[in-house]
Structure formats: structure tokens, C-alpha cells
Amino acid sequence: MATYLLKTLLKALVVVLGVSLLVFVLTRSIGNPVNTMLPLGASTAERARLTHQLGLDKPLLAQLGDYVAGVAQGNFGESWWQQESALTVALRPLPFTIELSGIALVLSLVFAIPLGILSALKPRSLLDKVASTSSMLGICVPNFWLGLMLILIFSNLLHWFPTSGTGGWQYWVLPSVTLAVLPLGRITQIVRTAMLEQLRELYIVTARSKGLPEFWVVTRHALKNAGVQIVTMSGWELGRMIAGYTIAIEAVFGLPGIGSLIVDAIGQQDFPLIQAITFVIAICIVFLNILIDLSYPLFNPRVKFK
Amino acid sequence: MIKAPNLREDVSPLLSVQDLKTYFRKEEGGSVKAVDGVSLHIRKKEILGVVGESGSGKSITALSILRLFPSPPGYIAGGDILFENQSLLAKTQKEMRLIRGKDISMVFQEPMSSLNPAYTVGYQIRENIQLHQNVTKKEALDHAVDMLRLVGIASPEKRVHDYPFQMSGGMRQRVMVAMALSCQPKLLIADEPTTALDVTIQAQILRLILETREKVGSAIMLITHDLGVVAEVCERVVVMYSGKVLEVAYVNDLFNHPAHPYTQGLLQAIPRLDDTRDRLSIIPGSIPNPANLPEGCRFYPRCQYAEERCQTEQPPLVSPKPSQWVSCWRVAGEKEMDSDAIAATAAKAPLNV
Ligand SMILES: Nc1ncnc2c1ncn2[C@@H]1O[C@H](COP(=O)(O)OP(=O)(O)OP(=O)(O)O)[C@@H](O)[C@H]1O
Ligand SMILES: [Mg+2]
Numbered sequence: 189m190a191t192y193l194l195k196t197l198l199k200a201l202v203v204v205l206g207v208s209l210l211v212f213v214l215t216r217s218i219g220n221p222v223n224t225m226l227p228l229g230a231s232t233a234e235r236a237r238l239t240h241q242l243g244l245d246k247p248l249l250a251q252l253g254d255y256v257a258g259v260a261q262g263n264f265g266e267s268w269w270q271q272e273s274a275l276t277v278a279l280r281p282l283p284f285t286i287e288l289s290g291i292a293l294v295l296s297l298v299f300a301i302p303l304g305i306l307s308a309l310k311p312r313s314l315l316d317k318v319a320s321t322s323s324m325l326g327i328c329v330p331n332f333w334l335g336l337m338l339i340l341i342f343s344n345l346l347h348w349f350p351t352s353g354t355g356g357w358q359y360w361v362l363p364s365v366t367l368a369v370l371p372l373g374r375i376t377q378i379v380r381t382a383m384l385e386q387l388r389e390l391y392i393v394t395a396r397s398k399g400l401p402e403f404w405v406v407t408r409h410a411l412k413n414a415g416v417q418i419v420t421m422s423g424w425e426l427g428r429m430i431a432g433y434t435i436a437i438e439a440v441f442g443l444p445g446i447g448s449l450i451v452d453a454i455g456q457q458d459f460p461l462i463q464a465i466t467f468v469i470a471i472c473i474v475f476l477n478i479l480i481d482l483s484y485p486l487f488n489p490r491v492k493f494k
Numbered sequence: 495m496i497k498a499p500n501l502r503e504d505v506s507p508l509l510s511v512q513d514l515k516t517y518f519r520k521e522e523g524g525s526v527k528a529v530d531g532v533s534l535h536i537r538k539k540e541i542l543g544v545v546g547e548s549g550s551g552k553s554i555t556a557l558s559i560l561r562l563f564p565s566p567p568g569y570i571a572g573g574d575i576l577f578e579n580q581s582l583l584a585k586t587q588k589e590m591r592l593i594r595g596k597d598i599s600m601v602f603q604e605p606m607s608s609l610n611p612a613y614t615v616g617y618q619i620r621e622n623i624q625l626h627q628n629v630t631k632k633e634a635l636d637h638a639v640d641m642l643r644l645v646g647i648a649s650p651e652k653r654v655h656d657y658p659f660q661m662s663g664g665m666r667q668r669v670m671v672a673m674a675l676s677c678q679p680k681l682l683i684a685d686e687p688t689t690a691l692d693v694t695i696q697a698q699i700l701r702l703i704l705e706t707r708e709k710v711g712s713a714i715m716l717i718t719h720d721l722g723v724v725a726e727v728c729e730r731v732v733v734m735y736s737g738k739v740l741e742v743a744y745v746n747d748l749f750n751h752p753a754h755p756y757t758q759g760l761l762q763a764i765p766r767l768d769d770t771r772d773r774l775s776i777i778p779g780s781i782p783n784p785a786n787l788p789e790g791c792r793f794y795p796r797c798q799y800a801e802e803r804c805q806t807e808q809p810p811l812v813s814p815k816p817s818q819w820v821s822c823w824r825v826a827g828e829k830e831m832d833s834d835a836i837a838a839t840a841a842k843a844p845l846n847v
Contacts, residue, residue: 390602391610396562398622398673399594402587412612487612489657 192493200474207470221457265460278464285446289429291364296372304379326373335366335440352442371425378421382414415487423480507535514573528554530737541714543728551737552717596626599674603686605667609658616654641672664695682712736792742819753820
């Protein structure tokens with residue numbers, strides 16, 4: 189277990205460093221932030237002063253050195269745009285994004301697991317066909333469009349939920365439903381496939397031969413073995429949502445999530461902020477993956493951490 | 495007051511399968527006749543051997559008794575299964591569940607995949623016990639430990655917490671036997687319980703099943719490829735071929751006077767220590783495809799005695815002498831039965847001993 193943790197942390201370090209490096213290179217190639225930050229008619233002297241102030245006049249390698257040294261001390265520098273610690277700005281929308289993604293994931297699991305199981309129990313039945321068609325649809329439909337449609341129907345027409353913004357539980361309904369649709373489709377499909385695989389196993393016949401009710405056979409025996417695949421897929425979907433998949437939904441519903449912050453940071457060419465956000469997301473994903481790994485022994489006792 | 499012995503109870507079999515037909519619906523239409531008119535019976539505490547080549551319908555017959563064959567596509571196309579004089583086919587799913595694991599239990603061919611990898615063996619045995627007996631979790635686990643001890647697993651109070659992957663194939667089959675016998679079933683169906691195991695372990699498991707049965711008092715339906723095993727442990731034997739029963743006899747009779755040409759062929763195919771021939775005499779040809787069965791006797795394409803009649807008419811199961819049943823025109827024809835007499839004996843076949 190100790191070696192596993194050490195190995196995982198080392199791997200995580202490599203991943204986070206790699207991501208940071210990549211982002212560093214990418215930011216430097218999206219253009220010159222001085223152009224965005226100064227008014228149109230700024231003089232050459234002013235431009236030079238700002239370039240120097242931002243440290244952009246140093247050679248690229250030196251900039252990288254400063255950046256790495258800063259990160260090592262947990263210092264991402266000041267956000268050029270917000271004039272405060274880039275890390276603070278990057279962390280601000282994180283609780284909201286995690287909450288929204290978490291609600292969407294729970295919502296999709298609540299429907300995906302029973303739906304996937306029922307489809308697997310009666311493959312090629314009407315229910316199975318309806319479920320696979322709608323999960324395909326859920327995967328394909330663009331979520332900004334879906335969000336707009338939901339607003340149109342449930343806010344503008346029926347006035348059940350507010351159109352946008354944050355507040356009480358009513359504000360969460362439409363965004364999380366919209367966000368849940370794609371993971372719902374994907375997870376339903378993975379549950380179906382995994383359950384079909386398990387239900388073919390001989391241990392299922394053994395379980396039935398003991399006289400177990402079918403509900404137990406399916407939930408205690410088959411579902412537990414399908415757990416690894418379901419958890420992996422769910423973790424992956426959660427990671428995607430946290431990593432900014434929520435952008436379109438945040439835009440449609442006017443929400444203060446990490447997605448819109450990324451868009452703004454890129455628009456402002458705010459290098460320290462972009463770097464801080466990617467760092468935060470990378471850490472979240474790595475942490476999520478460790479959690480997923482640690483959950484495997486719950487479903488498969490053969491998993492040993494080495 | 496002396497109670498008169500209940501003759502009926504002694505005579506009536508524990509289980510009787512009557513003209514059972516289990517078919518599998520094919521997607522392109524039509525059916526695979528996996529079990530096509532099988533009749534057999536098992537008496538209380540009896541060990542009945544069921545032999546036959548691969549694909550002859552042994553497993554599907556066994557699974558039909560517990561109604562556990564894959565369905566769909568499988569379905570019962572006819573016949574009946576009586577357990578203690580009650581039709582299992584007429585029972586509801588719920589009633590069937592009360593019988594499974596309690597009155598009738600089963601051990602499968604592949605010990606490596608018949609246990610759930612995600613649960614300890616203790617849990618899996620306990621589950622069976624708790625389902626059918628009104629006991630606490632602790633009592634059930636203690637019983638599971640006792641069962642593991644009974645099937646010869648060393649330090650059972652430790653092994654009961656093991657997962658299947660921590661055990662060898664032989665050990666897992668012991669666990670299966672322990673589980674199957676944990677509620678003292680009246681009938682144990684053992685579907686080739688030793689085929690997947692090493693030769694040395696095969697004998698151990700077989701002995702174990704027999705010894706445990708002595709203590710528990712179950713009847714056994716022992717499905718096997720191995721006529722040697724049948725000779726050693728069974729009282730009677732049913733020879734199956736292509737979804738049909740070809741011969742039923744006491745083991746001694748079968749080995750000394752096999753009546754069906756197929757049985758004769760099988761017996762000649764057993765290697766013998768004093769065999770000086772270079773090659774074993776094996777029956778040429780192979781079992782017919784169940785999707786494309788011959789019209790008459792299923793065995794006629796491979797039978798050295800095949801006549802015209804065999805090609806077109808299916809021979810009935812008739813009894814040339816007490817306790818022996820044969821499905822072959824050479825036997826049925828010899829007795830020169832008219833069709834009515836044949837039908838009458840055939841109907842009695844499963845109940846007669
Ligand atoms: N799910 C299924 N769908 C279609 N046909 C099947 C199915 N299961 C079994 N069969 C058919 O039933 C026939 C009998 O199968 P069964 O498993 O009972 O044979 P067996 O005598 O047990 O053979 P073995 O000695 O190999 O175990 C096979 O030939 C197969 O074609
Ligand atoms: Mg079989």
C-alpha cells in the first residue's frame with residue numbers, strides 16, 4: 189500500500205508537471221497579452237514597460253524557470269486580469285463546479301444503473317431498444333441546445349424554474365439535468381454491457397441454483413462484479429465535467445463555473461491564471477483517479493496495491 | 495399400533511422425468527432439440543449415472559430439472575418433471591426457489607467459474623443456508639465452517655474467509671459440494687463434477703461426494719463422460735444420445751449385456767489394461783447436429799446394424815427385461831410388439847423400475 193501511494197504520487201507529479209509545461213508552451217503561442225492589456229494607441233515605451241513588468245522580455249527558458257520555481261512554492265503569480273493571486277481566482281469557482289458535476293453524476297447514476305440493468309436483463313426487448321436509442325440521443329445531442337430547449341419549455345413557457353443564475357434548489361434543476369444527459373447515456377451503455385457480460389457467467393447460474401431471488405442475483409452477484417467498470421466510467425465522466433465540460437452549460441445558464449473562468453482567462457490572455465486553472469484541474473483529476481483506484485477492492489478482492 | 499408400511503412411498507421415485515422436451519428457439523426460425531423426449535427416474539438415496547457424448551443433452555436435462563436453462567431462447571416443449579409426485583413445471587418461480595438449493599441442488603463442471611469471485615466462500619455458503627433455514631448470520635457461518643470441514647478442507651475456520659481466487663480448482667469444487675449439500679438436499683445433481691480437475695483430484699472429489707452423501711442422505715444424479723466412474727459408484731445408469739435416452743439399466747447388466755449398439759460401442763471404447771489391440775475401437779462418425787436431426791433413430795447413421803426402418807421411424811423405449819429399457823428396433827422388433835403395446839410400455843417407462 190505504501191509503495192502504491194508513493195508510485196501514484198510520483199506518477200501524479202509527472203502528470204501535473206507535464207500538463208503545466210504543455211500549458212506554459214501553449215499560452216506563449218496564443219499571442220502577445222500586451223496587445224490585449226493596453227489600449228489601442230499605446231506608445232512603444234508603454235508596451236516595453238508592460239512587457240518587462242510581466243517578465244515577457246526574458247528568454248522563454250528563463251520564464252519557464254521562474255514559473256516552475258513559483259509553482260514549487262505554490263505561487264502562481266498575480267492574475268494580470270483580476271489583480272490578485274491567480275490560484276485564489278482559479279479556486280473560487282471550484283466548489284460550484286464540483287457541486288454541479290456531483291449532482292449531475294448522481295442524477296445520471298440514479299437513472300443509468302436501473303436502466304442499464306433492465307436493458308441487460310431483457311436484451312433486445314422494447315425497453316432495451318428505447319433505452320439504447322435514448323442514450324445514443326443523450327450522447328449525441330449538443331448540450332447547449334438541450335439547455336436552451338429546457339429553458340424555453342420549463343422557464344419561459346411553464347415558469348417552473350428560473351432561466352439562469354444561482355440561488356435555491358430551483359436554480360440547480362435545469363443545469364444539472366442538462367449536464368446529466370450525456371453521462372446518463374454513456375453510463376447506461378456501460379452498465380448494460382458490463383451486466384450482460386456478468387449475467388453470462390456461470391456463477392450466476394450457481395446463485396440461481398441456490399434459490400436466490402432474481403433481484404439478489406442481479407444486484408448482489410452480477411452488479412458487484414460489474415462495479416469496477418461502472419465506477420471507472422463514472423469517475424471519468426465526473427473528471428470531464430470538472431475539467432470544463434460544463435462550459436456550454438455555464439454560458440447558457442449564466443453560471444460562475446470553472447468553464448467560463450477558463451474562457452475568460454484565455455480571452456484576457458492571462459497567462460498566470462490559465463496556468464493556475466489547469467494546475468487545479470490536473471490536481472482534481474489525479475485525485476479523482478486515486479479515489480477510483482482505491483475503490484476497486486470493494487468490487488474485486490483480487491486487486492492489490494503494489 | 496403397527497403402521498402398515500407405505501408401499502407406494504417406497505416404490506414411487508424421488509424424481510421422475512417424463513418424456514421431457516427442452517428446445518432452444520433459433521433466431522432464424524425453428525428449434526434446436528437439445529432434449530427430445532427424455533424419460534428417467536431417480537429413487538431416494540440412489541446414485542444414478544447419466545452418460546453420453548458431448549452434446550447429448552445431459553446438462554440441459556439437469557438444468558431443466560431446476561428450470562435454470564437459458565430462457566429465452568430455451569423452452570420446455572413437452573413432458574413433465576415430477577419431484578416427490580409434484581410437477582416442477584407447474585410450480586411458480588417462487589415455489590421453485592424454495593426447492594432450489596434446499597431439496598435439489600447442483601454442482602457444475604467448471605469449479606473455476608462457478609463461484610462468485612467477489613465474495614468469500616463463507617459468504618456464498620452462508621447465503622444458501624440463510625435462504626432456506628431460519629438461522630442467524632453467525633449460526634449460518636458456523637454451519638458453513640462445519641460443511642467445509644466435512645468436505646475435507648483443512649483449517650476451515652480460516653478458509654471460510656478466503657475468496658475463490660485464493661483456492662485451487664479442487665478446493666473450489668469442494669466448496670461447491672459443501673454449498674450444494676449444506677441444506678441436506680434430497681437430490682444432488684452433479685454435472686461432470688470432476689471433468690475439469692486433475693486426475694488425482696478427480697478421484698478425491700468423487701469419493702468426497704459419495705462420503706458426504708452418506709452423511710447427508712441425498713440421492714445423486716451423476717452426469718459423466720466416464721464409464722469407469724459409473725462402474726465404480728452408480729447403481730443404475732442412463733445412456734443418452736442426441737437428446738434421447740437410448741438405454742437404462744443396472745450397472746452390472748449394462749456392462750455385461752449392453753443391449754443398444756451405441757452402448758456396446760461405448761463399452762468397447764473404454765481402454766482396458768489387458769488390451770493388446772493397437773487401437774481402441776471407437777464408434778465411427780459423430781453425434782448429429784441438434785439443429786439437423788435424422789428422422790428415424792438418432793443413432794442410425796453410425797449404427798452397424800442399421801436397417802431401413804431405423805432410417806424413418808424412431809424406436810420406442812421398451813423393456814426387454816425387468817429394470818432394463820432400450821430404444822432400438824433390434825430389441826423392439828424382436829419382441830414383435832404391436833404399436834399399441836409399445837405405446838403402453840413406453841408410457842410406463844419412467845415409473846417402472
Ligand atoms: N443456449 C443454447 N442455445 C442453443 N442451443 C443450446 C444451448 N445450450 C445447449 N444447446 C444445445 O443443446 C445440446 C445439448 O447440450 P448439453 O450442454 O446438454 O450437452 P451435454 O450432454 O451436457 O454435453 P457435454 O458433455 O459437452 O457437457 C447441444 O448440442 C447444444 O447444441
Ligand atoms: Mg454438459
